[in-house]
Amino acid sequence: MKIQSVTKELSLKRSVDSGTDEQRIVVQHIIQTVQSQGDDALRTYTKQFDGAELESLQVTQEEIDEAYSEFPEQMIKVIKEARDNIFTFHQKQLRETWTYTDSNGSVLGQKMTPLDSAGVYVPGGTAAYPSSVLMNVMPAKVAGVERIVMVSPPGPDGRLPAGVLVAAEIAGVQEIYKVGGAQAIAALAYGTESIKPVDKITGPGNIYVALAKREVFGDVDIDMIAGPSEIAVLADESARPAEIAADLLSQAEHDTRASSVLVTPSRTLAEETAAEVEKQLAGLPREAIARQAIDSYGAIYVTKNMKEAVGVINQLAPEHLEVMTENAMDIVEDIRHAGAIFVGRFSSEPIGDYFAGPNHVLPTNGTARFSSPLNVDDFMKKSSLIMYSEQAFRENAEKVAAFARLEGLEAHARAVEIRKENDQ
Structure with a gap:
């Protein structure tokens, strides 16, 4: 890994893959076709892109039972425990409707309402991601979303991975469909004969999924x-x-564009870590991917002191941040920008990916400066409550009418004044 001193401008930002013009046109065409042809389009695209011919798009209980029968009993227990941890953590985020009565008798407040429905996209292909199921479904469950729909691309045999089906059943998903790609996003957004539309779509995917989410937003x-x-x-x-x-390699193996960075005031630690990265790269099953990521986006920054190191972290605003220092919790107080903060040597990043409870759907590309992990609020709406008292109305009606006329909105002013006139 490259060891370097700190410069004025540092960033983990890489150009977000916004796709090519050709890819965007393909996605737009897929969305339009699903809107016009419904289930027929989903079957056609599933055969074209996934090699699977499907009669029914929806996963049956028989398929779920079969997944259970072939899945290791010990892993079923682990997934259930992870679900419980994730549920408990997110339950603490739940906010309730609140009101207060002003001195003039007006009742003001905020009404919290869960979304009616949510769609969860779970990637397929060569890997299975039961953790993605849990992390996307459990905050929606805690929020009180009644209808949660999961979509995921099938293999050529027309089946979803056993781990994904087991996780979905454990999480309480009642609608599961064997469809992926941009066509799945279109179905969730606009509906087909089999899949009713949802209000929100979450979950990661390839470039076509990402472009489709942009299109339907x-x-x-x-x-x-x-x-x-x-x-x-x-x-x-x-x-x-x-x-x-x-830990650096745990992210580098994800993607050739993944970023792994060490920030430290110790040059000795920097040099020893660089040597360890090289040593551990050898023999990794995903060595080629991890090596390219380390070579392209890996770095070790050596700072003058810990204060400067913390400043570098806040500048980078990373998705995952591990704090492995003496008095680590004291340092955390100065961290302003990070998606998830892992404190101490026993808080390795994969602990958060799978089991601890906090969500692993996190802001990337510097967006931790202004955004948060996926959470219960993402599956709820906030409505303002205003029940103005007669006293408050009489005290403030003229002020409201004046404000409306300041903005040139006469009808607004009259809507207030007519109530005063009718009471005279």
């Missing part, structure tokens, strides 16, 4: 357009180079 809500994975480790001489290297 506004007709439905989406969670985010996520960029490549990122990890930054803030460490001092008390940290262990082998453990830092392992």
